[in-house]
Amino acid sequence: MYDYRIWVEGEFLGAFPRQAVIVHAERQPPRSLAYFCPHCGELWARAEVDGCTNWEIGGGYCKDHPGPSPYTVAGSLLLAWQPEYSALLLSCQRIVQWEYDRHMEYYQRRIRND
Ligand SMILES: [Zn+2]
Numbered sequence: 001m002y003d004y005r006i007w008v009e010g011e012f013l014g015a016f017p018r019q020a021v022i023v024h025a026e027r028q029p030p031r032s033l034a035y036f037c038p039h040c041g042e043l044w045a046r047a048e049v050d051g052c053t054n055w056e057i058g059g060g061y062c063k064d065h066p067g068p069s070p071y072t073v074a075g076s077l078l079l080a081w082q083p084e085y086s087a088l089l090l091s092c093q094r095i096v097q098w099e100y101d102r103h104m105e106y107y108q109r110r111i112r113n114d
Contacts, residue, residue: 002030003050004088006077006095014092018049018085033058035077039065045077047085063102066109075102 001017020027031054035045044062061067063075076099078086089095 002052004030005048005050006045006089006092007048008045008077008098013094013098014089016088016091018088031056035059035062037062037065039067044075047077063105066106070110073102073106075105 004018005015006013018030021030030049032049032052033047034043034055034057036043036057042062061074066072066074077089
């Protein structure tokens, strides 16, 4: 098991253990994820694996920049292509609150149609 620690905008929001991941039929330790906004260039969140110095870009748009798609929940930490990881994120109360706030902002934007 590997310990993940989640940081958003410099604030610690939670931690959880995660098993090794399967990549190309090979069991590997999970990599640390950096959330990079392609609009403003900020690294606004990190999912840091304890002791892991291998990073990859995980998520995208920060909470202030929804991007070109009308379906992007700006600032969401959830990754559609990693449902197990997303479920682990939602085991942390502060991350549930973060996601709730981002999804409510999304619906407000949709109602205003911006
Ligand atoms: Zn941004």
